[in-house]
Amino acid sequence: MLIEHLGKRPVIHPGARVAPNATLCGDVTVGPGTSIGFGAVLTAESGPIVVGAHCVIMDTAVLRGVRGMPLTIGDHVLVGPRASLTGCTIEDEVFLATGATVFNGARIGRGAEVRINGVVHLRTVLPAGATVPIGWIAVGDPASILPPHEHDRIWAVQKPLEFPKYVFGVERPLEGSTIMPTVMPRYARALAAWHAEDRELPPEEGAADGE
Secondary structure, three states: EEEEEEEEOOOOOOOOEEEEEEEEEEEEEEOOOEEOOOOOOEEEEEEEEOOOOOEEOOOOOOOEEOEEEEEEOOOOOEOOOOOEEEEEOOOOOOOOOOOEEOOOOOOEEOOEEEEOOOOOOOOEEOOOOOEEEEOEEEOEEEEEEEEEOOOOHHHHHHHHHOOOHHOOOOOOOOOOOOOOHHHHHHHHHHHHHHHHOEEEEEEEHHHEEOO
């Protein structure tokens, strides 16, 4: 499914393959020789998505470009099933395994690997050739790569990265309180407004690079 969003429509190289039930929404560019799998979702909600050449975006992966944080994927990259990428930069030859999660503002260097269910957190810089083991978390710049049971060490690096302010524009709440009643209604309204005039494109209107 190809969707025009905020006046932008996907641009797909003629040499790319997009599965019939994948969803590409808005300012999404797909390079030559790339394959977008069944059920994958690439949504440029408020920032563009660019996928390079000879990449494989596997079934059910979700990729989101957001305001001020485009999602950019280099060449020869694998994004595994159930992976989730938001507003991040993925350099060439990166391997993101099943269930990998890469958060806003993160950068993954050339040839790095994020193995099954690994996490690259907000604003984290993972250097070229680095590996995040199965289920581990990379956090910070430069990245510390830590096992999930070391929550206190992870939080000591993660907290100053200020997820609420960086992503939602609000201050971190006091201990025991939550931003959710304030942020979620606003976020839901924004999503509804952004997508109010979306238009599904018939296949023949799917833009192709150079056409």
